[in-house]
Amino acid sequence: MLARSMASTLAHRGPDQEGVFCDDRVSLAHRRLSIIDLSENGRQPMTNEDGSVIIVFNGEIYNFAELRDELQNKGHRFASRSDTEVIVHGYEEWGVDAINRLRGMFAFALWDTKKKRLLLARDRIGIKPLYYYHGADRFIFASEIKAILEDRGVERRVNFQALYDYLGFEFVPAPQTMFEGISKLPAGHYLILEDGQVSVKQYWDLSFQGHDVPRDFGEAVEKMREHLDFAVKSHLVSDVPLGVFLSGGLDSSCIVALMRRHINGPLKTFTIGYEDKTFSELDYADLVARHCGTEHHVLMLDTMRPEYVEQTLYHLDEPMTDLSTVPLYLLCRQAKEHVTVCLSGEGADESFAGYDRFKASRLNRWFSLMPPVVRREIIGRMAALLPDQPQKKGAVNILKRFVEGANLNPDGQHLRWQYFLNDRLEDGLFSEGFKAAVRREPFRQVKEYSDRCDAGRDALNREIYLDMRFMMTDSVLMKVDRMSMASSLEIRVPLLDHVLVEYMAALPGDWKLKRMTTKYIFRAALAGLLPDKVVYRGKQGYSLPVKHLLRGDLKRYMVGLLKDSRLLREQMDTAYIDRLIDEHTAMKHNHNHILWALINVAIWHNRFFD
Structure with a gap:
């Protein structure tokens, strides 16, 4: 049976239980990672009392206890303590509008046997993934693409437009x-399949026109503290052990400190580090662990095995080159030895304006006043001649990246500094056939998203919208879901609680980025909760030192992959790729972004096609 085969492919997402439902129209299969109500009563697919509504669900509903009480008062009878059953009875009571009452991360499929209607839904922020294929005679959906590919009727073809977009943005x-x-x-969004017709509708978007927003900064800080504390506390509901990822950055440190308020016993923290101090935050992580009295676990990573890269690509299903993917994968494997659930700090950089690209955009207001010929032909050429420096950032590397991004099409807005193609690269890299097959308009979608935003004249909030709605879901959150589920570990992201996110969106942009201080109001809210050394530090991250690895341990692996890839031979200029490799390994230029992107394409295509 196809449904059972698809579920087996996703056994890593749910090793504890499995179940299948079939009727003459629909097959639903599920793999369960037991977290709330560990008994057989929590098994899925789950139904209502008369079996007319059937659901398969992935995620956590953090307000399920309140919804359960409300539904019981309306006469609904529950057979389990599972949050899944709240969605079933909520649909009975409120129909599709039940989605708007859910507070959490979710992707689910619900079959209404009376209306012969299939409902798919994904949470507001996109924390949990959901994919689908609609052919002439079939509709298939799953939490991961590899499960859909179990159907041999689904033809495997490369989406060249997606490949073009990926090589620039490093995600699809x-x-x-x-x-x-x-x-x-x-x-x-949610999707309805009824009478053979598919309709996709949006039920939520991020608005910057909130009501009852404090106009006084001090009052706003206090209210933010309340939102942060409630979000973290609500994410602690679990019938299994939980821990927290602690990088040493502000976001994860905030979660550890707030968890400590609500957990009196042992609290396990997990971090990753490198010998190269410019890539490592171990000292800060250790400081926070001691401050909060945690049981701290450190994973040191200084060598990179090619099989790790290949394993992550298998679980990602499509290339995505976030340089922290492999370290996160290894960290999740370590954490799973101790806990089943981990909290993590994803989302704060987007919602609170923590990335360097927000600062670059503000600096560009001055840089853009120079004549274009000066910016491009003089400063641009001079910056390109500067040799790459070995550290992660550093003044020279930051200057080079700023000038490169500033000289891209301004339609990309602040996302120009997270875009890694340009006209020169495209002309040299792509074959004429590939150029003819794609729309070479890299920022067309950025403009579409920007046009939807209701932030008005607040430039910083408009940039936050692009990060939250365009970038984050298919890059950061996809990485987090896949790397954690590969180890049967659930990651929760309390800083993306949608009520907190909505509150933050309604605040003025200048409260988030004040001059060149990122996360300004967030830092103010955490003052006194964490050591000042942590609260007022800059952003670093724990990305893999790929540029060094491609010049050393992974050089031979890279050369072989890029030379032998059928897809790259057919669609790219391999002589130009060789030139990029030579320039990078000789430290003339840092081409690690495009080379790493091509490596991921080659591994992906080998795994899923060849």
Whole structure:
């Protein structure tokens, strides 16, 4: 049976239980990672009392206890303590509008046997993934693409437009995937399949026109503290052990400190480090662990095995080159030895304006006053001649990256500094056939998203919208879901609680980025909760030192992959790729972004096609 085969492919997402439902129209299969109500009563697919509504669900509903009480008062009878059952009875009571009452991370499929209607839904932020294929005679959906590919009737074809977009942004923007014909259900959307027709509708978007927002900064800080504390506390509900990832950065440190308020006993923290101090935050992580009295676990990573890269690509299903993917994968494997659930700090950089690209955009207001010929032909050429420096950032590397991004098309807005193609690279890298097959308009989707935003004249909030709705879901959150589920570990992201996110969106942009201080109001809210050394430090991250690895341990692996890839031979200029490799390994230029992106493409294509 296809449904059972698809579920087996996703056994890593749910090793504890499995179940299948079939009737003459629909087959639903599920793999369960037991977290709330560990008994057989929590098994899925789950139904209502008369079996007319059947659901398979992935995620956590953090307000399920309140919804359960409300539904019981309306006469609904529950057979389990599971949050899944709240969705079933909520649908009975409120129909599709039940989605708007859920507070949490979720992707689910619900079959209404009376209306012969299939409902798919994905949470507002896009924390949990959902993919689908709609052919002439079939509709298939799953939490991962590889499960859809179990159906031999789904033809495997490369989506060249997605490949073009990926090479620039380093992820595939929704609703595309790298597989032609397979789509992502966008965050904040639901899909209905009825009478053979598919309709996709948006039920939520991020608005910057909130009500009852404090106009006084001090009052706003206090209210933010309340939102942060409630979000973290609500994410602690679990019938299994939980821990927290602690990088030493502000976001994860905040979660550890707030968890400590509500957990009196042992609290396990997990971090990763490198010998190269410019890539490592171990000292800060140790400081926070001691401050909060945690049981701290450190994973040192200084060598990179090619099989790690290949394993992550298998679980990602499509290329995505976030340089922290492999370290996160290894960290999740370590954490799973101790806990089943981990909290993590994803989302704060987007919602609170923590990335360097927000600062670059503000600096560019001055840089853009120079004549274009000066910016491009003089400063641009001079910056390009500067040799790459070995550290992660440093003044020279920051200057080079700023000038490169500033000289890209301004339609990209602040995302120009997170875009890694340019006209020179495209002309040298792509074959004429590939150029003819794609729309070479890299920022067309950025403009579409920007046009939806209601932030008005607040430039910083408009940039936050682009990060939250365009970038984050298919890059950061996809990475987190896949790397954690590969180890049967659930990651929760309390800083993306949608009520907290909505509150933050309604605040003025200048409260988030004040002059060149990122996360300004967030830092103010954490003053006194964490050591000042942590609260007022800059951003670093724990990305893999790929540029060094491609010049050393992974050089031979890279050369072989890029030379032998059938897809790259057919669509790219291999002589130009060789030139990029030579320049990078000789430290003339840092081409690690495009080379790493091509490496991921080659591994992906080998795994899923060849």
